Amino acid sequence: MSTVSVKHHQMFIDGKDVDAPQAFEIRSPATEELVCTIAKGSVEHADAAVESARRAFESGVWSRKPKEERAAIMKRIADRFGEELEELIELETMANGATVRQATGFHCGLAAPHMLYFAEQAESYEFERAIPTKAYPTHSVNTIIREPVGVCAAIVPWNFPLVLGLWKIGPALAAGNSIVVKPDEKTPLSLLRAAQIAYEEGVPAGVFNIVTGDGAEVGARLASHPDVDKVAFTGSTAIGREIMRLASGTVKKVSLELGGKGGVVMMPDADLSYSIDGALFGCMLYSGQICESGTRLFVHKDKYDEVVAKLVERASTIKLGDPTDYDTDMGPVVSARQRDRILGYLDQAKADGATFALGGGAPEGPEFEKGYWIAPTIITNVTNDMQIAREEIFGPVLVVIPYDSIDHAVELVNDSEYGLTAGVWSTDYEAASELAARLRAGTVWINNWHMVDPSLPFGGYKQSGVGRELGPDALNEYTEAKHVHLDLAGRHDRLPFDLLISTPLPE
Template identity: 55%
Template sequence: MTQAPHYPMYIDGEWVDAAERFEIIDPATDELVATTAKGIVADADRAVAAALRAHRRGDWRNMSPDERAAIMSRIVERLNEKMDELVDLHIAENGVTRKQAMAFHVGYSISHLQYFADLARTYEFEHTGPVLSYPTSAVGVVRREPIGVVAGIVPWNFPLLLAVWKLGPALAAGNCIVLKPDEKTPLTLLELAKAADEAGLPPGVLNIVTGPGETVGARLAAHPDVRKVAFTGSTAVGKEISKLAAENVKKVTLELGGKGPNIVLADADIEQAVDGALFAFCLYAGQACESGTRLLLPESRYDEFMDRLTARAAQIRVGDPNDFDTDMGPIISSEQKQRIEHYIELGQKEGATLAFGGKPLTGEQFEQGNWVGPTILGDVDNSMTVAQEEIFGPVLVVIKYKTVAEAIAIANDTEYGLSAGVWSVDIDAALDVARQIESGTVWINDWHMVNALYPFGGYKQSGNGRELGPHALDEYTEQKFVHIDLARKRENKVFDMMLPEYGE
């Protein structure tokens, strides 16, 4: 029997082990995939100290943006060379299907890192402002400078991609970073560290500490030498990170939970909207914060839509994520599976109708691993728990509405505001709805189309700040105004408003 590989941490350009280990378990088979070092608070402190030394040393921040971009592009080249390996690791550690790993989890990660490398070349790190004439002649220069040490705390669902969303702008802006992956899915981030090392990234600029969120993650959020925290995860944990970061007034970017409303207008192309609704809540078994988990249907089309929706859901192939024909794989852990099953049961107790799924999957392949099939709850009222709380699984709640105004009100009746969708053949009508929805992203006739060229983030308790887009580096820089006097002569200045003239 082949022994599972072991991955140490990456700190200050070196591979660092720990006394204890995490076991990485395949969620489809319950088999051991690998072990990783189980870091402790002292490892977090060591990583931050390494990042701070690197920042003060200045060999990264003092490079020209083009030089930084060149090294980032070399990391992209290494990741492209490792594409198949990264896909295999993603499937093994978090159960994503092969076709989704290739397109989204790994494919997007590599292309988004290249986007940030390109952005480093074009971002306006310094510009001259307007000439000032009052009270004296002067001109201003506005600079964008790196913050210093950044901590990125990354969840298990899209570990490599969401690490890139933090690593990419941090490096492009000239910062040094400490990344903490979720203990269930650290492998692709550690492979990223290998790629960065091979590409010539200076020691200490990137550090990866594998450890529990309650200790290592909390220490990074509170550490006085960390000047910026970027976190993706649950709203509850995001609130705790905000509290810890507030102790020394860090910059914070939070991308948190969601309960995405998916509004089908009465004129929608029903075939497209049905597939879009399934895609919205079943991609990666619904384990994405921006999933479309609340489907809002006009009463006039409710029965027709539900008939087609459930018939199409029956065609989704759940099974081995390594099989390219599989549409949906397992749930990340047994704990998450139990949580999802609890919500399915709770929804029915609250009065929802089990329209599809909701039962244990049968067959030999489902005897090991963590499995929940697509589940649709009909006749849901938006006040129900299943319509308000994030389930984080392949569970869709379906809500009827009478008027478009009512649909918009229902869509906004939530503490979340991360994602939303509108389906209509009338783009102007869909845009009118989109403008009224309190959400950081609204897709029209589509879902999950996150693009590096556009900002991503949430309203309300879905977070603050934005990742991606042309202004992504703003979150990882400090603005500095430099005043340059043009008057030059003493008599042209305003010193006399508090100083006596010479000779008095």
């Protein structure tokens, strides 16, 4: 009986491949087949990576490299991401179940342009600026210098590992920091390749490290490590609270991009010829496994039945199947644990009296006997206080709730512990903009969804996070502000020393 060997991947620490005695198995979410293994890192590996990152930072090999040289290397990395797009797509989709179309457009296709944006920021960011000041109490020149924080830790989720990883790696490198990245153990492969590419293109050893391991062990160690100066995390709100607690022991800088329960208002004048598809796109892209998905759709009561009928009609055409097939619209969810978690929420929704207009479980058919599948699901008879409307499901589940007036819609959208995203569908741009201004969320999309631009900030209100990623100020999260005061008085009688010492100087 022959056995098919699978590739084993190692970690990347201090410019070298590093193995571990134990390994994780990575299985296809579509077939449950073993596709590869990867080293299971430990606290010792996390410590080694941080030590390497600190050594590289203090040496100045990257932190004191001219910003133009850092930018040139980062541009080469961006070029490589474009050249190796097909390989990156394969590495990402074999582990997280994204369809090849989605991976091309989002999961991996955004890597090169987002990295290029941070490369350009490395050149254009104002690392030093003079601040005009009054002549009182003395004449002086004052400068604000933005310096790299030092060693950064990035803890990255499984849904968009490459792009969400680059949202942390890009600004960290642009600012001159060193970084240790802990990907989710289910989906580390694209980030591992990114670290290797960076090293090949001139990022010095120790500046960009990958440690794969359990979050409770390796992630917790990085968050609490005394030699880590900043931690960036994307994931659930519950884990974000723990990251913040662990980081508080050494008062390190923290940025958190956490959960969401995006509220979407479909105004009575919305053009249903595209807003129906838009609402489904906003909720069910990548099987709903996106923190910023629009999962609560609020529809005016006079349009409710019509909108639900059209949603069901269009969602019924979503083709589930092999994620490597370009014709597939939706693949599996990432794991058995995630599938069972979603099914638990659906069971609770039934118990609470909600109605399933479409879906409500696993799809039928022999092709779905293996893998982790959830059918597109649309739920009605939902009130905003039900669990299904309040907690992040992370699956292809859309709840549709009626509203009476715009004021009522605003109240419903904002009645959430989350505030990551919100949205409006309308043909009246002025009214839609006025409504958007009343929604408490870090991003409000009007007549579209998932439009994440690296030049615009992304992050959440309330329990959806702390800080912002992307945008013109992204490097602020990865730098410290230093004020340097150069006094030009030059004479004792022009200085305020007499506030303490009144005795005149001897002649």
